Every structure is written in structure tokens, then in C-alpha cells.
Amino acid sequence: MYGIEAINAHNGWSIAVIGAGIVFTGLVVLSIAISQLHKLLLFWDKRDEFFKLNGRKVEEQSDITSPEQFPVDIHDVAEVYKPVFAKLGDSFQLADLYAIARKYNFPHPHLTIKEFRQAGIMLPLGDGCFKLNTELTQNQG
């Protein structure tokens, strides 16, 4: 059996139409879902604000935020990192700094920490710990 006759006999038209429809539906649904994902995450991040508006008790908010436009100059970046340094205290380990930076979605924390060290913004204390070079950051600030 060949040609249109074969397509009809094997229910080809239905298989093709329904199959294409399912693939399309699947990807359309997925694209809609992922297009809303960042909005849901934004809502989740600002849930405290939302609950506050609704008169619910909220936990204390962190003052660490990742700006939408991250500065390029490393000293400006240090300004953005100031709340992170404040949270870590006078002496801290690089792993802790890295973990907090990642938690708050600061871009490229590994590279930033490396540049902080090169620019003298962070000073080694000799025992694997570091401290913020307050003199330098204050001068810049």
C-alpha cells in the first residue's frame, strides 16, 4: 500500500495532527511557565513586604541587596558589599564571604573576592582570615 491510501490506512493524518499538537502544547505550556518564573521569584523575594502590607508579622529584613545594575569599578562594588562585610564582622573567612555573596545572588563572587584582594580592599590577617580595609573603603566612600 502506497500514497494517500497508505496514510489513511495507518491513520497517518490523525497521528501527525495530534502529535504535532501535543508537542506544540507541551512547549507552549513550558514557555508560559518559565516566562512567569522570574515574576514568581520576585514575589517570593519580596514576600516580607507583601505580608507586611497585609498586616502579617514579618521577620527582620536583611539590608543586603543585589542591585539590578552592578557597578563595574571594584571600589563601587565594595560599597555594595558593605552590608555583607558588616554582617560578617571584623574578621571573616573567604568561604563565608563567598557563601553570603552567592546567597544574595551577587554576580561572579569568586572573581569579585579575587579583585578585592588585589585592590587591597580586603587584608589578610595571617590565619586564613581576612578583614575589611576600612581606611581604603572609607576613602573611596
Added chain:
Amino acid sequence: MIDMLFQFLSNTGYFLADYRHVIMIVVGCIFVYLAVAKEYEPLLLVPIGFGIIVGNIPFFQGFGLGIYEDNSVFHYLYFGVTTGIYPSIVFLGLGAMTDFSSLLARPKLMLLGAAAQMGIFFTLLGAFALGFMPKEAASIAIIGGADGPTSIFLTAKLAPKLIGPIAIAAYSYMALIPVIQPPIMRLLTTRKERLIKMSEPREVHKKELVIFPVVATLLCCMLAPTALPLLGMLFLGNFLKESGVVDRLANTARSAIIDTATILLGFTVGMSTQADVFLNPKSLGIFALGAVAFSIATASGVIFAKIMNLFLKDKINPLLGAAGVSAVPGSAREVHLVGQSEDPSNYLLMHAMACNSSGVIGSAIAAGVLWSFMVGLPG
């Protein structure tokens, strides 16, 4: 002693070879040549080409040497193909390599990945029309997805006897992307359309990347559970990568594991093209339909992008539609090159990768859908 010598000589490949073996060995050499000299998909064509050469060395049946002989080493290696193990492992590695951020930044490009799958369903009709049985037709049609592992997976499930020609056709057309796709892209677009520059995508949040594989698994695999062996592994690999807590596993998945699977998959698929099994009119039909499938898939993507532009304020470059086929990253690279040939400052690669990765998901869903439709139908 002379008798022994003659007996030995009569068992050598030189004595047993006929013209079919020579043809296939030449084909294998061409594959290896294209991979080494022209660098056409070398990761695939080297193992496949070498497999074709090895698989077509004539031998005395009964020694347990051939891939189709139950007790041979190659038969055991081929087990990973016939059961669909290697394609699943390749998908794991693929997931661990894929960055879905460009797709997350611009989800509407996913529709181009869906549109390019139309090639599969057009080819299904063509295969029926040429007299193929339903399971064979579905296996041939999936070539239109331009995804080697998916084609092998579905064929292993539906028409295992056709794995050789279908895999060779699928990988050949993937390697021939630079030859097949650009003329179709140019034919279906105007210069003005090819010059369209895409706007900068938004920055994607790390959490989105982590959540995506979970959401995609739930949505796609619930829709087509038969795609689980492929999509489940793809999204597992991607989750390993994006979660950031199992870098060691992600690194292994995207290096040692996928490399091992690719070598074994390519080599055994190449070996499965033994002249007596491979050289027949059916294989020619499969190659012809494969070319049609690939071309229609490319054209569908481009045409759908043009249709989308009728409704979009922020126009998309219709060349991107050609990257909706799941040949990663070959078709995305080709779209980028065609775009750059018109305007060297037009960078389409990142956007094309979004279409490409949605094409991978789309072809795996299509494979799952076809598999579920074919259950209970004649071979």
C-alpha cells in the same frame, strides 16, 4: 600444510569481501575523512566512521565476532544501543552541558523549537506514503528532529532493525548542516529580515536556572511520560549543573560519562551498518526521507518565525527558526554564521542556542508521543 594455508586464506577478509563490503568501507573512510579533514562533527563522525570500517570487515560467521552474533563482544556493547541506554546517558551529559539561560530570558523562542518539529510529522506522512509500516515510519520521521540520540532511542524501541541506516542518516544530516540549512534559510528570508538585530535579553536569576529543570521535568514528562528516559536524564544533568552543590557529579556527567557513551554509541552504531544488513532499497528510502525531514524542519522553523513577526512588536530574526532543530550546537552556529555574513555586527548565537535547546526538548517529546502512538501497531 598447503591445505591449512588455503583454509586460513579462505577465512580472511580479503577472500570473503564482496563489492558491498568495499562500498561500506569507502563510506566509513568518507566519514572519517569528513571528520578529520573538514572537521564536520568529528566527535560523532570519527567513532561512527571507524565503526563502519570495522563493522564491514568480512569475517567467517560463527566465531562470535559480528555485532549481530549473540556471543560477541560487540553484541554486548551494542546492547546499550538496542536498549536505549546510551542515548539516555548522552542526554544526561547534554543536560549537564546546556545553559538554558538564553531560553529563560526569552521563552517565546521556545515556539521555534516546537515549530521545527513539524518536519517530523510531515516526514511521518511521507514514510507512510512510501509504504513503510507505522513503527518504521515513526522511526524514520524522528530524523526530522535532527537529534542523533533521540533517533536511535526511538528506533531501538520501535524498529531495531533500522537503527543502522536511521542513525547514519541522522548523524550525516547533522554533519551536513552547513550544506543543507543555509540555502533554505536564504531562500525563505529577505535580506532585511536577516539583518534584524535581537534586543538584549534580560539577566536570568540563578534561582530560575535551578528551578527550570524541575518545572520542565514536571510539565514535559507528565505530558509525555514515554519521553522520560530522555527528558528525565536531560533535566537531571541540568539540575546537577545548576544546583551548584554537586559540581563533581556535573563535571563527570559532562566529560567522562558523555564521552564514554558517545564513543560506544557512535562506534557500535557504525558497526551495525554491516553491508548485508545496510545496503538495501529501504536504506535509500530512509536517506531520502531523512533529507526531506531535515529540510522541512528547517523551513518550518523559519516560516514560523516569520509568522510570529506578524504579531510581535519586538521582531525576531527569522533565521533563528532554523536553529529550532535540535542539532546542538551545529544549527545554532550556522544561524549565527548566516546572520554574520549579512552583518558582521549581528550576534545571533546566544539567541539561536535558546531555539536549539528548546528543539532538544521538543524532539524528545515528539519521540515520546510517537512511541506511545505506535504501541500495539504493526511493525
